Amino acid sequence: MSNYAFIGKSMPRVDSRAKVTGEALFTADLRLPKMLTGKILRSPYPHARILNIDISEALRVPGVKAIVTGRDVIQRKWGVFGYTQDQQFLPADRVRFIGEEVAAVAAVDEDSAQRAIDCIRVDYEILEAVFDAMESLAPTAPLLHDNFPHNINVHVPINVGDVEKGFAESYYVREDTFTASEDSYFQGEPYAVVARFDTDNNLEIWMPNAGPHMKAKPLSNALGIPLNKIRVRKITIGGAFGGRSEIAPADLICALLARKIGRPVKIVYTREENSIATRQGHALITTIKTGVRQDGRVIARDVTCYMDGGAYSSTGPIAVSVPFLCMEQAYKMEHVRYNGYRIYTNKPPRGMIRIHGRAFACGVDTQLDMIGEHLGIDPVTMRLVNAREPGEFTNTKSHVASCAMKETITKAAEKSGWNDKWGKLPPLRGIGIGCNSVQTGFPMGIRGGSQAIIKLNEDGGATVISGVVDNGQGNDNMLVQIAAEELGIRTEDVQLVTADTEVTPSDPGAYSQVSTFIGGHAVKNAAENVRRQLFEIAAKTLNVKVDDLKARDRMIYVKDSPDTGIPLKKVVRMILAQGKSVSGQGDYWPKVDPKREWVKNPFGQMCGAFSFGTTVAEVEVDPETGKVTVLEVTAAQDVGFALNPLVLEGQFQGSIAMGGQGGILTEGHVWDGGSVLNPTQLEYKVPLACDMPKINTIIIESNDPEGPYGTKESGMSIAMSAAQAYAAAVSNAIGVYMTDFPLTPDKILEALQNKVESETPNQNEDVMEKALELIVPAV
Amino acid sequence: MRLPPFAYDRPRDLYEALELLNSYGKDCKVLAGGTDLLVRMKQGLVAPTHLVSLKALSELAEIKETGDGLQIGAAVKLSDILAYQPVQDHWPGLFEAVKAIGAPSIQHFSGTIGGNLCQDNRCQFYDQSKFFRAARQTCNKAGGSTCFAWKGGSDKCHSACQSDSAPILIAMDAKVVIKSKNETRTMPLEELYSSVGERPLTLADNEMLTEILVPAPTPGAGTAFEKLAYRSSIDYAMVSAGAFVQTEGGRTTRVRLVIGAVARGPLSIATVEKTLKNRPAGDQQAINEVAIDAMNTAAAFIANNMTQPVEYRTKMVSVIAKRALTRAAERAISQKGFLEAK
Amino acid sequence: MNKQPLEISINGDCYSLAVEPNRTLLELLREDLDLTGAKEGCGEGVCGGCTVLMDGKPVRSCLTLALEASGTHITTVEGLAQKGELDPLQQSFIEHGAVQCGFCTSGMLMAAKGLALNNPHAGNKEIRNAISGHICRCTGYTKIIEAVEAVVDRSLEKR
């Protein structure tokens, strides 16, 4: 293992120099000759029929060059899946949420574009709207889509074993309901698109994306032009976190404007637009019924989950399934039933976020603690008893090859001082633990695999061509590390051509945590291929067998005699002199069950590998204000193998900030009907530096047999388990199990006060007041 | 986000500035640090045709200790107040309040004390984009006739005064100097606030705040500022409190408590003096009593103008008031400067 | 509206420009001068992405009129490196893995630079305070704080 030159080493990322000097260009930084500014007119109504759009006055605004409306688009609805096609971009007939795109303008500058937007007259017939998932299910609720009865967008039913029998056999059974409001990505970079067409009708387009190929195909459909004319270009991307994976209306709109006027167009979203008109996280209501043996081992679980999906499907079937999958991967159960529903409401469409389904994940772990308390079993043991182990199958028949879940639990517990703290902390201090597991990849059909091409230049430098995209997590660096390692060159010798649909072969994108597992694997295979070509020539020259060779630091050596070697560059030149190119291809296709489908057949191998994470959090609650101070957080993840510990630590820390600190303590949208009241970071409380706790990170390696170098995924199962740990720690601190997320101070205080009231005999008001005073002396 | 068009003046002295204010009248706004005003202009909440910059008015940028106390020019930057040693030594409450405003790189180096006192009121239904507001009726503050923040609607605007420095300065009996081309008036700071949500300041269109006068510290006095927000930086207060306690021989002789962020203007709690006077300073029971009074007083004003629940903010008034009073009393008794007291 | 003259020094270069009163410093930098290192993450003063140094002090360029910067020295992230030599803070951000997507990075660097200039002995608490008005969604801040701490430490060593 330690024999690697770059793999497994903490190294600064190759992309950071451009970022610290300000040279890295994000989409909004681009400027092309003759470029126009685009602006979008959005629906002010949550549900309305569009009767007429009058653009005549807008067209007369000086500087306006083009306007597009629903009349300019192919009338064909888009959906990530064939059975979820429900969204017409730039709808001509009906809008379903406040902020939906109605028309767009391209003009010489932003002011002119805005003036024109203000001059577009739209006649609407206002329709009844519904904003709550449960109300939306009612027979009297307005129907959002004619072909989706009861406003049920997706129903995922899973039933393994016999749950009722399991409950009957259980020593203890309980049922609890957990809820959470909508959360949001708040990526650093607000959404932006630049599009231009050349005279041959080729589209060049830049936007933050979690996979250029996932953008290109739907764009080709929506524009009615062949895929090879769609060139999604590489650009620096300011975060994704599960967002930005599929086509966004702005992509099409920007392209339509550019095509209509024959000039490049740039659309940059305001922070508000990024929050209300790009998809965000779901609100959830999850009811979990669990039956256990006396030793805490779960026999049966029955989960029903309602997700508020907003107006359109987006990644609906995936979103409904993933919280369940994470649970069944992390914890063993004999019998399990799941009914997941995604319900349409007149709110912006929702999707998967880094801690997708926080009410579900936190519900599962909170309930384990409730059960543990009843049985007299501490949380760590509860988790160890139920933790997934290597070699097992999940309930939906995925084989778990590598798994160090138990180790993550014991190591995190040890490092956090769990045994000294559990049950021994002073009042209002609490400690909690959470465990989770994340899939490395989703079933993706023909886009499930990745291919890479590597060519070597005459000076021994390499160009790596791969569809892998870097959203900020460090994928570019990962590719460079792998290529340099395998080819035996230095990282500065590697040039990347990535995430450009004109040149790079297909790739599943970064959306499902597969960049290393699949994309990196393909690059590794390509590099091995090229290295073999080099070794064949070098072996002849050095008079040894191919297998005896080793490439390192720009040299090809004989393994046991490091003095016998030949510069790699020289071998390249020898091959070139033979009239051959030194290039190679590699691909990787995960060993998943191609027949597995989210709704129709949720059984079979889900993905190549699973990561496992445990987080322990320790908190202190201010009994007067309900505010939480987080003292220390310890996160341990089975990442398979740590390609770059420095990058991994950063992923863990970011995951704790987003999953725990923000995701459980402060983040959530507040609504007034269909209007988001907190669309900016001022009132949507993303965590700040001054509030972050001390963080310990523990990397655990289980060396996955399939992953490149044994690698799986980094950070995601920390984000999820951090949410669970924070929730558990707060509950532990106040002695009340919290079930509605986020746990803002007002809710914590209310729980504390209710607890005091309920613990106090009602007839004796004096005692009650005294007790209340203890908690809130001034009230 | 674009700013609407306007004309810009940078007068070289106060006289010229007041002259400009006088001639432009209501279409004109004073531009200090701009960290409040420019956000509002971007959101289309105000659209002055003229901005008069205070940038070149060195006479407003001075902070100094005089025999009468502290004299702070309206255009003194927040960072200059924080760096001014006498403030750290003798006016810890003011130091705490200024430090609590937003975040260093947002306004400490560009925002001014005058701008902080003169910032407009806020409401979650008003401080939003044009797009947000266009999707609903126009509210009182925007020139319409409804209030979304008040249950059942209201013919008054129920926005909140969010200035962090106002409560403590009022508690310390600060005065302000207001100037127009033809007139200078000096008045208690609290009179700057009209308690009218639509137009929260009593300044005339041609007037400007030029100075803040803070009385000299007296032996046996203590001040403190307390603020509650979900995050320790950036956020506006959900509730804030400024407290001043004067003691003599361990007993409270004079006390002021002003609650911020809950009403249309800073809310002075009238009953404190009655309850605390002549009681031992720091008497927790008396302070609790006052804190409850403060909560009850504030309850009549707190509107649904922030994303945090009204009931919670109401409850928190008592906690924040208690903490401010307790700390002010501690400081009064110990007579320690800020740094030691912390 | 009529343009007004603006004399300004940016990263050591002096400019004599004419700008409209409603041009923000951020727009001037990004759109007129192609200095796109400062980012617009919100336009309303919240995110910190647009932070630049004005006479050595960190300010939000999205809430600063270009004309208000008249006569001042502005430093943007592009001006941190001197003659191709990275500023120690830039180097430290790279080495400590303080950069992920990089969108917040320039603002963070400017806040950190402002701190280093004004308080070279800043401790952990002061560092957190100095960057508390800067939102980073990727890093959880730990490595950013470490990166700044390391530079402050180094400046102590030199003494």
Ligand SMILES: Cc1cc2nc3c(=O)[nH]c(=O)nc-3n(C[C@H](O)[C@H](O)[C@H](O)COP(=O)(O)OP(=O)(O)OC[C@H]3O[C@@H](n4cnc5c(N)ncnc54)[C@H](O)[C@@H]3O)c2cc1C
């Ligand atoms: C993200 C963010 C967070 C914030 N958080 C807080 C917070 O926590 N606490 C808080 O109190 N504020 C906060 N603010 C608001 C604001 O930044 C501060 O109040 C700041 O002190 C305002 O000062 P300024 O000089 O920038 O004011 P400006 O914006 O220049 O002025 C504000 C108003 O006062 C008027 N004005 C300014 N000076 C004078 C004068 N001398 N005479 C008459 N009128 C005058 C202006 O015309 C304008 O209407 C926040 C702002 C932002 C963007």
Ligand code: FES
């Ligand atoms: S863009 Fe200026 S602070 Fe966000």
Ligand code: FES
């Ligand atoms: S590195 Fe992405 S926002 Fe900070």
